[in-house]
């Protein structure tokens with residue numbers, strides 16, 4: 001018998017929220033429910049202060065769905081949406097409570113990789129930088145927080161679902177010496193993810209704090225393009241040491257990158273530098289160089305904004321083939337000129353104590 005979404009919802013309606021008394025579906029806790037060939041996945045979105053009390057409801061939901069005819073596997077993830085902010089204390093003379101961003105235990109540094117616009121190569125830079133740092137002997141984590149287009153599982157050649165033996169923490173995946181977690185491993189490949197703001201924040205917080213990252217020298221966070229909820233949550237809630245902004249030399253990409261720089265300045269997050277990607281096209285047959293998207297735009301912008309230019313990465317077929325093949329160019333062709341550009345960034349960051 002084919003298991004339907006409606007049947008699963010009907011079953012979940014028999015599980016009650018132990019605190020509010022309503023069933024978990026009517027209470028709006030069941031999110032992102034998918035039923036695909038007997039594989040059932042959903043998220044239970046809960047208030048973080050109530051997460052422990054809701055564990056029995058999570059277990060009951062899982063057990064009841066598992067018992068349904070046609071249920072091959074069931075995966076339930078509990079995400080904590082953010083607590084509503086406490087009202088500001090306006091009493092004069094009261095000392096402000098320190099409420100600064102949180103450090104992740106065991107993680108020495110957090111670096112965000114950002115871009116104003118999509119498709120400029122932010123994920124390619126993140127994957128290559130992570131692998132290059134690992135090749136230099138650093139303990140590296142890579143969190144794919146690009147909720148709209150998670151591409152790190154493909155770029156790092158990782159598939160499968162991360163395990164959660166205790167139902168609370170998540171075991172990350174590992175390849176090319178990099179410890180990795182991606183929102184893409186929690187959703188179906190072809191599933192369009194429609195996240196609301198609180199869910200986005202919950203998912204990011206969960207991946208930052210509930211994944212067993214272990215001891216890391218640096219955690220690289222591949223951000224979605226633009227200046228939205230994920231960027232705000234990351235910089236407000238976590239002690240981010242700095243961000244790297246990736247842009248192509250085109251004006252349009254630069255204008256968006258400028259907005260990104262502005263947002264991070266407002267959030268008081270240091271900008272480590274900019275990377276010009278797809279800087280020069282190098283023909284893979286004859287080696288001829290041409291500037292498809294213009295050249296040097298990011299250098300000028302970095303100068304104007306007073307931030308370092310970390311690298312100019314060429315547009316080269318091998319970079320794309322390597323990324324699509326699951327072994328970034330610094331792993332598959334570590335001695336190529338294309339890999340050298342990424343490896344230099346990694347070495348420079350280590351030298352500067354930033355990674």
Ligand SMILES: Nc1ncnc2c1ncn2[C@@H]1O[C@H](COP(=O)(O)OP(=O)(O)OP(=O)(O)O)[C@@H](O)[C@H]1O
Nearest residue numbers: 118119120121122123124149314315316319320323
């Ligand atoms: N320097 C490069 N040379 C050749 N191909 C590249 C280069 N940089 C990125 N690409 C390719 O361009 C495409 C987009 O890159 P990528 O996914 O890294 O961009 P992105 O900024 O992360 O995009 P999005 O924000 O949409 O996730 C990919 O197919 C990637 O392989």
